[in-house]
Amino acid sequence: MPSPIPATRLLPKDLYPSPDTGTCSSPLAKYSGDATLKVPVHNFPRRAAGRLWSSVVQWKELRSMQPIGSGGFGSVYKARYLGETVAVKTVKKCAKNKLASRQSFWAELHAADLRHANVVRVIAASACVPSTLEHENSIGTVVMEYAGSRNLHSVIYGSTEAIAADRWLAYATDIVRGLGFLHSHGVVHLDLKPANVLVSKDGVCKIADFGCSLKLDKACEGGGAAAAAAAGRPPSPAGGTYTHRAPELLKGERVTAKADIFSFGITLWQLLVREQPYTGDRHHILYAVVAHNLRPPVQGKPAFQTGRGRACETLVCRCWSGDAPSRPSAPALLGHLDEMRTHS
Missing domain, CATH: 3.30.200.20 (Phosphorylase Kinase; domain 1)
Incomplete structure (x- = not known):
């Protein structure tokens, strides 16, 4: 370590x-x-x-x-x-x-x-x-x-009952709103996953567990590597959950808010598919995510075969892009999720 x-x-x-x-x-x-x-x-x-x-x-x-x-x-x-x-x-x-x-x-x-x-x-x-x-x-x-006894992990995997589209869209929107707020204040979570999203009795998602989080310097949030070095930003820290960790963090590169967007992409995939993102040896998965652009499968999944599902597939793939700057920001994600409500 x-x-x-x-x-x-x-x-x-x-x-x-x-x-x-x-x-x-x-x-x-x-x-x-x-x-x-x-x-x-x-x-x-x-x-x-x-x-x-x-x-x-x-x-x-x-x-x-x-x-x-x-x-x-x-x-x-x-x-x-x-x-x-x-x-x-x-x-x-x-x-x-x-x-x-x-x-x-x-x-x-x-x-x-x-x-x-x-x-x-x-x-x-x-x-x-x-x-x-x-x-x-x-x-x-x-x-x-106290936000309740349920988290999103238990909602996804604790029942065989289908998660209606309006429901997963509401969950996703809540998460992105929370991320957008955090990012606007320079806070990156760095361990976003279903287990760290609490679901209240009213069905509201709340981001929890900030033990891996960082507060970014303003110079680092929008600048390049030189700006990060000038501000003294260290390489990305070890920690977080490997299945949701952005490839640039696995490579030890600098931290940006786009790392949380990658994690959101994996989480959204879980909401729709309700499977574990990866199976197999942890070290092989880490290597493949970085070297071979390994991501959870979308081809052949029923959740992505409707009009709304195809729009969501496009969004998920943008979120987990290996190129961090090309991932959408939280405000842009909110716009896409809002548009998705019109798809059937």
């Missing part, structure tokens, strides 16, 4: 973690019944008080913790917080790569200042961990809105 990118090259200046990262990698204090458990100032941005999220988690107000998921990243709980149903995510400390674990925790906050109907809202975050969760060896806690 490549050496992790220094945290100061991933985050805006006001979100740099303290050089004394030891205090971020283990609980700072144990919950003892106090109303709040404050984090030392040097562990959080000085401007936190003016932010839309809080750098203080009121642990006494965090009640009814129920585990709802876990993985290599840590664990997620459903809970009640200040009268609101929330999701609580603990970020696990990786013994093999502690810096990568810390970077993942801080990356969760890249969209913390942003509010959009199709992006999961961050409520509070802390480098502290309550004593009830210390056994998880976590380095931090993020309190987020």
